Amino acid sequence: MIEAEDLTVSFGRVAALRGVSFHVERGGSFGLVGESGSGKTTVLRVVAGLIPDWGGRLSLAGETVLARSPRRFHRRLQMVFQDPYGSLHPRHTVDRILAEPLAIHRLPDPERRIARALDDVGLGPAFRFRYPHQLSGGQRQRVAIARALVLEPEILLLDEPTSALDVSVQAEILKLLVRLKVERGLTTVLVSHNLAVVAMLCDRIAVMREGVVVEETSVSALREERVSHPYTRQLLAASRGYDPALARRDL
Amino acid sequence: MSVDAWLLAEAPSSRRQARLGEAYRAWLAFRRKPLAMVGLVTILALLAVAAAAPLLATHSPIAQDLAARLLPPGTAGHLLGTDELGRDIWSRLVYGARITLVIVTMVVVLVAPLGLLVGCVAGYAGGWLDSTLMRVTDIFLAFPRLILALAFVAAIGPGIENAIIxxxxxxxxxxxxxxxxxxxxxxxxxxxxxxxxxxxxxARIVVRQVMPLCLSSVIVRVTLDMAGIILTAAGLGFLGLGAQPPAPEWGAMISSGRSYILDQWWVATMPGIAICVVSLGFNLLGDGLRDVLDPKQR
Known part of the structure; x- marks a missing residue:
């Protein structure tokens, strides 16, 4: 479904991506993990078409992605952003936020689609005419997910969808994403620095550092700690929490 | 179900109900601001005066009576006195409200959308379009406003419409x-x-996403500019390039009253007070509107 080969991106003189390749099969779920600044979000933005200048080859569902993509391309691919406080227009009601993509693509029967989208993410009709500032973080992220899914995309990109949320809300959103993924057979790419989140949602992962993929592995291998690259081991150790003995040894 | 409950429903059942409820909530929030209400009442009063000018005026605004020139306020029959040609100042103020309203509305209708569009397009597009639009803006900003307006009026001819443009x-x-x-x-x-x-x-992003967010600061700026707009119109009138005599334009009235300001203060003061009150009214109204238009501030 997604074939990326040798993606490169530079911001000024800084090379953000230095040749990243991966592929995700239809219905698969791919995780990108790594520390801040490792380039994982940049990969996602290149796939989403939000970064104008990049090098390499990228194809989605067999179609080569060009610098300027036609409108129908957008129906196949949507994204959920990290910060639910910044990704919803502050002056638009939930209704308008969901109606906008439908109007752009002139999809029939927007009424029913909006109601269903809200229902799918566990928000009742009561939320339809609220403004984002009247919603909690988790509710906002649900609206963002509904907005992404209202166009019925095949590919869903998730940019740390839970990292800005409270721990108890994180679990709910993750469960929701898992359910929607199964129900709709979505192909997903998840970016996170949290291995637990990635393990819950993905079957294959790539570990990124300084703009390159250092290791690609499956989640089961990760669970059994069959990883080869030292950086992946460090990440694993970090995900188990702070271990004073380990910290001392590393020093 | 009462109308009130229907309007304030937590979960409106239709888009129309939601929109009406939204407007009603905005009105309720607006009503709680005493200063904004003062502004609203002032502007409504201006509208009412302009609409009912023939009923409120005691004299014709242009009829001269040289026997009764420069009468002080309170003289029988002339509530606010008369000017240097014996015209009743109250009647002139009342009719002048129409001219003021036309100037202010026309300028706002022309200026706010143009400025908003140019700014949003330049800001969103960036690159050469941004540079071009902003250099044009700089050129206009580099000239003193009145001088530039003068040049335009001189080029396209005097008159209130041309002054507005x-x-x-x-x-x-x-x-x-x-x-x-x-x-x-x-x-x-x-x-x-x-x-x-x-x-x-x-285009869709600029109009539907960007513009609503820029609107509130533009509204505030417009209401702050209101006094300046009225005075620029007056300045043009004074130079004989705006409202033509004997039209009772407030700024022109101040200009003509200037020569008598030491001995017959009321000739310039009365239209001055009118401009002051109306400008203040627009200011207060704009300030209240800005808060109300932002759903977060309510």
């Missing part, structure tokens, strides 16, 4: 600057990225 042409650049600055701060935000990802065209 001249003022509009010279008043938009600050709005464009303001809108551009706001646009740049929101251009990179995630909700704009989300709109691009949905396949929205640049």
């Amino acid at each position: 001249a003022i509009a042409i010279t008043a938009w650049p600050p709005y464009a600057r303001l809108a551009r600055a706001e646009t740049i701060t929101i251009r990179e935000s995630d909700f704009i990225a989300a709109a691009r990802l949905q396949g929205a065209s640049a």
